[in-house]
Amino acid sequence: MFEQPVIAFENVTKTFGNVHAVVDNNLAVKAGEFLSILGPSGCGKTTSLRMMAGFEQPSSGAVSIQGQNMTGVPAFLRPVNMVFQHYALFPHLNVADNVSYGLRQRRPKPADAELAKSVADALEMVRLSGYEKRRSYELSGGQQQRVALARALINRPAVLLLDEPLAALDRKLRREMQIELQNLQRNLGITFLLVTHDQEEALSMSDRVCVMREGRIVQIGSPRELYDKPINSYVAGFVGKANFFVGPKADTVLCVRPELLEISATRKTLPQGLADAFDVTVLNRIFLGEHTEYLVRHESLGDFTVLSPRKSEHASGVFDIGDKAAVGWHKSAAQILTTT
Amino acid sequence: MNDAKHSRTLTALLLAPAGVFFVFLLVLPLLVMLVYSFGVRAPEGGYQAAFTFDNYLNLPARGKAFTNTLLLAPLATALTVLFAYPMAYFLAVKVSPRWRNAMLVLVVAPFWTSQLLRYYAWMMILGSKGIPSWLEWIGIADVRLLNTPYAVLIGAVYGFLPLMVPPIFVSLEKLDKRLLEASADLGSKPWQSFLQITLPLSLPGVATGSMLVFILLMGDYILPQFLGGGKVYFIGNALVDLFLQSRNWPFGAAVSIALVIIMFVTMYFYMRFVLGKTDQRRVAMV
Numbered sequence: 001m002f003e004q005p006v007i008a009f010e011n012v013t014k015t016f017g018n019v020h021a022v023v024d025n026n027l028a029v030k031a032g033e034f035l036s037i038l039g040p041s042g043c044g045k046t047t048s049l050r051m052m053a054g055f056e057q058p059s060s061g062a063v064s065i066q067g068q069n070m071t072g073v074p075a076f077l078r079p080v081n082m083v084f085q086h087y088a089l090f091p092h093l094n095v096a097d098n099v100s101y102g103l104r105q106r107r108p109k110p111a112d113a114e115l116a117k118s119v120a121d122a123l124e125m126v127r128l129s130g131y132e133k134r135r136s137y138e139l140s141g142g143q144q145q146r147v148a149l150a151r152a153l154i155n156r157p158a159v160l161l162l163d164e165p166l167a168a169l170d171r172k173l174r175r176e177m178q179i180e181l182q183n184l185q186r187n188l189g190i191t192f193l194l195v196t197h198d199q200e201e202a203l204s205m206s207d208r209v210c211v212m213r214e215g216r217i218v219q220i221g222s223p224r225e226l227y228d229k230p231i232n233s234y235v236a237g238f239v240g241k242a243n244f245f246v247g248p249k250a251d252t253v254l255c256v257r258p259e260l261l262e263i264s265a266t267r268k269t270l271p272q273g274l275a276d277a278f279d280v281t282v283l284n285r286i287f288l289g290e291h292t293e294y295l296v297r298h299e300s301l302g303d304f305t306v307l308s309p310r311k312s313e314h315a316s317g318v319f320d321i322g323d324k325a326a327v328g329w330h331k332s333a334a335q336i337l338t339t340t
Numbered sequence: 341m342n343d344a345k346h347s348r349t350l351t352a353l354l355l356a357p358a359g360v361f362f363v364f365l366l367v368l369p370l371l372v373m374l375v376y377s378f379g380v381r382a383p384e385g386g387y388q389a390a391f392t393f394d395n396y397l398n399l400p401a402r403g404k405a406f407t408n409t410l411l412l413a414p415l416a417t418a419l420t421v422l423f424a425y426p427m428a429y430f431l432a433v434k435v436s437p438r439w440r441n442a443m444l445v446l447v448v449a450p451f452w453t454s455q456l457l458r459y460y461a462w463m464m465i466l467g468s469k470g471i472p473s474w475l476e477w478i479g480i481a482d483v484r485l486l487n488t489p490y491a492v493l494i495g496a497v498y499g500f501l502p503l504m505v506p507p508i509f510v511s512l513e514k515l516d517k518r519l520l521e522a523s524a525d526l527g528s529k530p531w532q533s534f535l536q537i538t539l540p541l542s543l544p545g546v547a548t549g550s551m552l553v554f555i556l557l558m559g560d561y562i563l564p565q566f567l568g569g570g571k572v573y574f575i576g577n578a579l580v581d582l583f584l585q586s587r588n589w590p591f592g593a594a595v596s597i598a599l600v601i602i603m604f605v606t607m608y609f610y611m612r613f614v615l616g617k618t619d620q621r622r623v624a625m626v
């Protein structure tokens with residue numbers, strides 16, 4: 001069955017002078033999904049989002065929302081809402097007036113009682129009940145974030161656009177908000193499109209991830225697909241950790257995830273059936289709780305990392321810096337990827 | 341502990357010159373005026389010690405100066421805002437940053453030339469050989485502008501525009517453009533965004549500019565003298581007259597004190613209205 005994408009990019013390009021911010025991208029956001037756009041700073045994520053919201057017009061190509069071509073449609077007429085990177089709360093309005101802002105722009109204007117009810121519901125949804133009369137400067141970063149969310153979600157947009165919404169929060173709060181965002185998305189059934197440079201965030205929250213590089217979409221897929229079947233070394237390196245070794249052909253590399261490597265004291269004590277095994281020297285050791293991360297050196301392969309799970313440490317042993325050890329991997333763990 | 345004490349001493353030292361300045365140039369003269377205002381005029385003119393409220397009871401004798409000032413100063417301030425706001429908006433929003441400062445300088449430049457010169461020019465423009473004669477040429481006869489309240493208003497708007505534009509410009513320029521994007525994102529048309537976001541957030545600049553212009557206008561005597569020509573006179577003109585011509589210092593002192601009180605009361609309510617109502621004080625500070 002053909003399902004109409006809620007937002008679609010058709011060969012969208014955006015240039016600023018001689019900067020190619022977004023280059024010939026095609027993208028179809030499915031209704032109800034949680035899609036993340038992942039990529040390093042400056043790769044065109046914000047520009048993509050701004051073209052959806054209507055703050056920028058594509059230099060060429062077309063953006064459509066719910067099947068409608070959005071060329072020339074101003075931001076205030078588009079059925080999407082955005083959570084801005086620095087929240088952009090209105091400093092002269094209290095929380096309730098910030099949250100009800102979108103509803104108050106509608107004609108006919110909803111009645112006061114109706115507005116108050118909607119605001120109360122929206123604030124309850126982001127667990128900020130009772131904060132109606134507060135000013136934005138009286139709120140913590142996390143609370144401002146929630147107000148920004150409530151302000152956007154109260155309008156029931158077709159798509160909620162989130163531009164690095166959690167970047168300004170500390171680690172613990174970020175984790176909390178990630179879970180909260182996921183729950184909100186599931187409960188409301190609203191399509192979420194989140195921009196982030198944090199691969200962990202993208203992988204843990206999204207149904208699908210779209211990896212971008214220098215204005216181009218490199219790969220779109222579920223977190224598992226991206227992790228297990230990256231189409232090139234860029235995606236493999238960006239999504240999760242990866243060791244790259246010299247590949248069999250030019251412009252290729254051999255990629256092995258650190259957690260798929262086995263480590264032991266000698267080659268003999270390594271598990272059976274490995275495709276390859278090497279003698280290495282331990283250069284560094286980082287204790288990560290459930291894992292220990294070793295940086296090891298092989299005379300011809302170079303330096304690479306091995307993740308040794310705590311659970312198997314009784315068998316593999318614990319190594320000190322300078323120790324000799326053996327490392328190997330199963331055939332299925334190694335992938336040959338292109339570097340372009 | 342020691343540090344706090346040290347910094348407090350330092351603060352006191354740093355504030356001392358301002359404090360001395362304040363006491364000698366502001367508080368003392370006001371006290372002298374207050375004392376004078378209860379005295380009587382010496383036979384040869386000037387001040388003679390006494391304690392009477394006559395000077396205050398006599399204020400209605402200068403009622404015209406008060407009503408002129410209290411009517412025209414706020415009106416002129418409001419008109420100046422009306423003209424300055426679009427200019428400031430244009431400069432802050434529409435003009436590219438490259439030309440912005442140059443154009444702002446052009447707006448402020450007239451203020452650096454002689455005030456007298458500028459009022460003389462306006463006397464020419466508004467006088468019978470100026471605009472009225474041009475109007476006559478197109479068939480509108482007998483228009484009088486010079487020595488009317490209109491001339492004073494025109495002169496005030498022209499003269500004080502350079503003071504009104506910069507504060508409004510600053511408040512508009514520092515306005516976070518993302519707030520306007522957020523407003524549009526939430527379904528607000530551009531003019532709705534202007535009314536709901538831009539205007540309220542630029543009120544601190546309007547308040548600052550208005551206060552500046554209003555205070556200067558309340559005390560002005562050159563503008564009414566030149567363009568009001570003795571017909572439209574302000575409290576300032578009454579003061580010049582009382583202190584320098586009729587040499588009735590105590591009555592002059594009473595008029596001054598009345599002016600100061602009126603000014604403080606108006607400012608207080610004005611600031612409360614503009615800033616207090618929308619809780620702009622905090623916003624204005626950040």
Ligand SMILES: Nc1ncnc2c1ncn2[C@@H]1O[C@H](COP(=O)(O)OP(=O)(O)O)[C@@H](O)[C@H]1O
Pocket residue numbers: 016019020021039040041042043044045046047048
């Ligand atoms: N308004 C603009 N004018 C000029 N260059 C811009 C503008 N907006 C973005 N760019 C450039 O486009 C590229 C992509 O920017 P952006 O979309 O903000 O990246 P990201 O959000 O992924 O960090 C960057 O090189 C940036 O400098």
Ligand SMILES: [Mg+2]
Pocket residue numbers: 042045046047164
């Ligand atoms: Mg960005």
